[in-house]
Amino acid sequence: MSRVRYNVAATLDGYIASADHSTSWIIEDPSIDFNALYATFSTFLMGRRTYETMISFGAQNPLSGCPREAVIVVSRNKAATAVKFPETTVVSGDEVVNVVRALKREGGAGDEGPGKDVWVMGGGGLAGMLLDEGLVDGIEVAIMPVMVGEGVKMVSSGGKAEGLKTWKLKLDNVETKESGIVMTRYGVVYEDKTSIER
DSSP states (O other), rough: OEEEEEEEEETEEEEEEEEEEEOOTTTOOSSOOOHHEEEEEEEEEEEEHHHHHHTTTTGOOOTTTSGGOOOOOEESHHHHHHHTTSSSSEOOOTTTHHHHHHHHHHTEEETOOOOOOOEEOHHHHHHHHHHTTOOEEEEEEEEOOOOOOOEEEESTTOTTTTTOOOEEEEEEEEEEESSSSSEEEEETTTOOOEOOOO
């Protein structure tokens, strides 16, 4: 069985991208071992915009060598996205909950197979949907020492009229880097089902 972990870089005021979808404020900290981090996952799940950001890195895109089934892109326009990104598995927002349930049960996808986790890389609407369904086991946030005032929220309702539920978190670890980044790791405690507007 795999764990689903929402792992993101965010501003101190809770955004994963600026209003123009830029992430230029993310600090590159050489003390963070990204190879070790990526090695704990077999599946990488994200929305279309997040994937477009990943491929904008070109040769530096850490997902470029992954098998097709290991990179799952969620899109409102599944057919067009599948044509644009044939190197990925594309699912619709209506399908993603069942896909994630299966990944949790079966232990992930890709060549690495069972025993490794599923990385929810963004965006905030996808994270909110999976949290509301009780499918996210952990939240790992690299808090950047910057505030942007507005942008893409770390968690959002994705346009759901009724808003999101409230989730309690249990702090598992915190580490402060010399760069000013604060690395936090929380477990999600699913007991409070109160719906709130965000």
